[in-house]
Amino acid sequence: MPKKTTTGLPTRKQILDFIATSDQPAGKREIARAFALHGHDKIALKALLKDMADEGLIDSAPGRAFHKMGGVPKVTVLRVASIDDGEVWAIPEQWHAETPAPKIRVLERGRRSALALNDRILARTEERGRGHVAHVMKKLQRSADLVLGVVRLEGERHFLTPVDKRERREFAISDLGDAQPGDLVLAEPSGRPPRVTARVDAVLGDPFAPRSFSMIAIHKHGLRDTFGDETIAEAKRVAGLPLGEEREDLTHLPIVAIDPEDARDHDDAIWARARDDGDGWDAIVAIADVSFYVRPGSSLDKEARARGNSVYFPDRVVPMLPHELSSDICSLKEGQPRAALACHLHVGKDGALNSWRFARAKICVSANIAYENAQAAMDGTAGLVDPHLVESALKPLWDCWRALLAAREKREPLELDLPERRVVLDEKGRIMSVAPRERLDAHRLVEDYMIAANVAAAKALERKKAPVMYRVHEAPSREKLVALKDYLATFDLEFALGQVIRPATFNRIIARVGPDHDGRAEIMEQLLRTQMQARYSPETLGHFGLSLGAYAHFTSPIRRYADLLVHRALVSAYQLGEGGLPAEDATRFEEIGVHISMLERRAMEAERETVDRYVAAFLADRVGQILNCRITGVQPFGFFATVLDLGGDGLVPAAILGNEYFRYDEKAQTLVGEVSGETYRMGQKLELKLAEANPASGALRFELPEGKFAGPDRQRRDRVRTAPRRGRPGNIRHQGRRR
Template sequence: MPRPLPGLPTRQQVLDFIAASDQPAGKREIARAFGLKGNEKIALKALLKDMADEGLIDSAPGRAFHKMGGVPRVTVLRVTSVDDGQLWAMPESWHADSPPPKIRVIERGRRSALALGDRILARTEEAGQGHVAHVMKKLQRSADLLLGVVRKEDERYFLTPVDKRERRELQISDLKDARVGDLVLAEPSGRPPRVTARVDAILGDPFAPRSFSLIAIHKHGLRDGFREDALAEAAKVATLPLGEREDLTRLPIVAIDPEDARDHDDAIWASPRDDGDGWDAIVAIADVSFYVRPGSALDKEARARGNSVYFPDRVVPMLPHELSSGICSLKAGEPRAALACHLHVGKDGALKSWRFARAKICVAANIAYEDAQAAIDGVPGRVDPDLVESALRPLWACWAALLAARNKREPLELDLPERRVVLDEKGRIASVAPRERLDAHKLVEDYMIAANVAAARALERKKAPVMYRVHEGPGREKLVTLKDYLATFDLEFALGQVVRPATFNRIIERVGADHPARPEIMEQVLRTQMQARYSPDTLGHFGLALGAYAHFTSPIRRYADLLVHRALVAAYRLGEGGLPPEDAERFDEIGELISGLERRAMEAERETIDRYVAAFLADRVGQVVRCRITGVQPFGFFATVLDLGGDGLVPASILGNEYFRYDEKAQALVGEESGETFAMGQQLDLRLAEAIPASGALRFELPEGKFAAPRRERRDRVHRPNKRGRPSNIRHDGRRKR
């Protein structure tokens, strides 16, 4: 499910608020609870519409929302009866106390196409005293299956769904060989309200790591398998001869990737220029457009997926393994087809010129980031010494110039660590820890950015269509919210200034590297930013401080990059596989599609990591763990376990007997009598009450008999001495200002 824009609540947070609210919760109440203003209210309206369409919430008279209960505007129906040739259907999922409605199905030329028991995705609308459904598509049987865990009660077996949104349990009518505790796919059968489930497939232990990604694949409708025609086409095109290409096989091009990389689609090379004017560099990218032609079965699959989805135990690829892990993966010692971006990098790191060519390369080595960094740092034995001198040192020398240009440009620098789940040889969780950030990572990133900029500029000069990677600057409403928030730390933020990425960098610098509030301030700065997306419009990339930016470097795993490759092939007349005019005319539509698919992939990946974290913490239930508050609302606060992640809600109702006032500017809950404060960024001890791996849900409670933190000690403000030499947050009597 697409993740909402920064600043908006997630779908789960909206559902939690509606459930916890002691008054009718309409759009106005939800906006007030989450502190939304201006354009964010417009975005909230769209989010609530999506949630209603998905059947998560329903609007009652008076515009209050509640969980489920109505007929969503777009929903899944099952054909239940035929009356004088008229088909009737009922909602597949129904959670209201009232009986499910009987809906008339409008087929529009689909006579005899539907039968009893068929499931359809339909658009519904009110008509007279009831509803009618317009068929959008007939669903495959695989989409009919529910994912859940088998449990037993009073000699009966029930299916407990893993989706946190799904509240009902179904009695299992056919258990097959499943046992209590097994994760299964089950097919609903019967008519509401007497719907039961028949086990279709047994997936095994829901605590097993492999199950966590299966849950995400099923929940988000990811295409885990390829159609036979696409697989046959992949096998065929993988044998294509490389043809006439620029021969770069003599160069010591290297691919520097994560140690656990599933595919290798980029390789780099650099060398000082003979004229002393900087460096020549090559960013060689797998020539996917040579193998995946517009309109082919492979192309249709790739566009429907939008991108590869990466889980700790597997990858759901955009392209079949014959391509993504085979002929399009740049492996050492194997001749490969590449689209090469030739760069002239000046001494100051500026891109002085570029050209693109279809090339043949032979990667000298696949090197892990850690090994490349160790070799540059002088650690012997990690990389062949000859390769260190011929390949790595020139790359680092050229990168020094690219880095200087980057520093001059001053892009947004947010040091927010990425969680990495490490599995052992049996697929069990060995550790969950932040991923280390090395200079080797930054080096590869800056070469990729340079190639992406060159691709965008090259297409602009050719007046060819560009699928830009767009990141717009933050709107005024979010800046006002940030100003109010920073004021609680005595940090000034002027609204009248021209806001650049460096503006936010200066804020973080003023906080200081060791300040306990630094992570929360960086997260708040992140929430202030817009979400990046794909578009044919030249809107620039705010975060990178670039005017023109496209994605060129990962066509194995991103459809946007494949479109840019095709545009370059057509613009430079590099042979077959160029961008057809009909696709160029649909760039707006395609950009929206792949942006949505990207958000879906991000949500699936994030949820899977949450499930791993919940499994990792499952044997610590009942223990007190160190947490950090990541969000505060009038109804409670969200907290995450330090260094691990995994969010859980602590409702305001369990914080004590006194009333807790919500301070919107400070993003804090403050006890009216005691002054006890729970604020964003605060570190505190919480008792882990529950960890559910199948859903990734955590539940926290306050340690028994204790407040979670000393009175008002959570916020060490960022201060400068005043005129009397005293820190500005200390009063004349030596006490801390409130």
């Protein structure tokens, strides 16, 4: 038991320690008794416990015992998540911790599969080894997770086709409600495999209508796409806050914001000029001062932390902050006075950051310029940017950037040229085009100024001995490097495992391959897969990809909660006024980092899936046509291919490849015909016939063009085995592939 106190309220840590070590359920009454609280202290304790629940430190179930978030209560409600070979696995129905909900094995006292998928149970849990097991106390009324799918009519029966392309099953619909064939619906599955049916719970409309694809992702991933009345009211109130006279006045400087033409918000602006002493440049990276408007513990702050980041779709944005802030008062718009947190930099002639300081400032952006227009102006095209701004703003920015670029090239960060797809819609949300985004010097310029400010923020906080939420990107693991060595050997490329691995190590591989190598795109993707996933953490682990020792995210507080935390830390460290970092948040950076990293991965998956759906919709009219494709993945059961310059993965089953057995080589990532030697490998370009494009799931299906099949014996083709067979040396079983 923790030591009890008899004077005043216990601290949050003391309460958490008491809950964790108590040998009985710890409710408000037990906590008050343990710490000898009376009268007004009990009222204050109630408020403190509510704050702790809002902050995610403890659960918030009224009238029940509290438990630390991240722990499993001794008695709790579980939901059956999977049934594998008779083993039942469940997850807590309510889980507000900033870590993934644990999977708990349910012990059924000898009964086999008495529970069904999505059943709810009241269970007693106990720790076993590194996990938990659950003993069923009683079965509760079912409240299943809803499945997002499209209603399909076959004969006289209706079926639900899930929009998740990883879900291979369809569900027979037991209750159609008001849904019609073709409707996008939320449905409740019930029953035990293989007899799982679905009841339509809500009709969402036409899945192929403009702007429906992002709604599919929003529902599937549980994104918070609406704000509560309290949060909106707070946003409107704080949007009217006066900027104050104590801010550094930078409104006289020709600061410009260079962004995508279709940018939904503008949270950064830049300025530079040559120093009078000839020692390089003075530069300013001015970032929207979100910490001034979003104060710790406020409704806005709690909602922003719960979202973690904004999510960007081709047709809409699901913002981290309400419109009143994200696209209005915090957005750096031309001619509008705005609150900013300014990073002042002294950039040396060699591009090194010689010094920096941070200040709260007032700015007035001279122009919002699209990347393409800024680039064209610097290339000599007149009329797109005010000539005065070209001279006073753009040219000095470019001069300073060339020094930053030289410093970047000297440290040799990872240079993977993997184009980003851009979906262009018309005013009604219809698809006009899908194409790779062009990479311009203007993009690199803004990126390098942002990197410089991010480095300065991390180093400034380190020197102040203040907490830092680093953007961490660790060096690849040995396991990944061994796999890369085996893979590169199939291209006769040597890769020594004993060397010190730096980003330049991978750049040299790209250089050896050269721009005209048939496998260049494939090798680039394999190098990307070799990298570790970036994340947020208070640990000083460096950023491998950028070849930087200290790196934080400072430049996008409108859309990333990590940046808002860095802003608050700077406000506190430099004593810049209100809105600084609370001491308690500083002690929770590790768990907050895990939480926002998870939310970032969710957002990336939702964005990627939505683009895939748009691509599938764009290709729907081209079903039956021959398309230029590239193989992006090889498995024993076939290979995946993507349409060149568009993206969107589709499967080519091994069973349609020919009249022979195709052997799978895991190291080489190939399928090789035993008789013909015909080979399908990662990165290979080939023509394929588009057999199906499903916009609801984003899935494509390809076939070989007519005449490509090796023989007319279709019955024999259908009997071709693609899994490894007994007695065949060299057949390699599929071990799975990350990504």
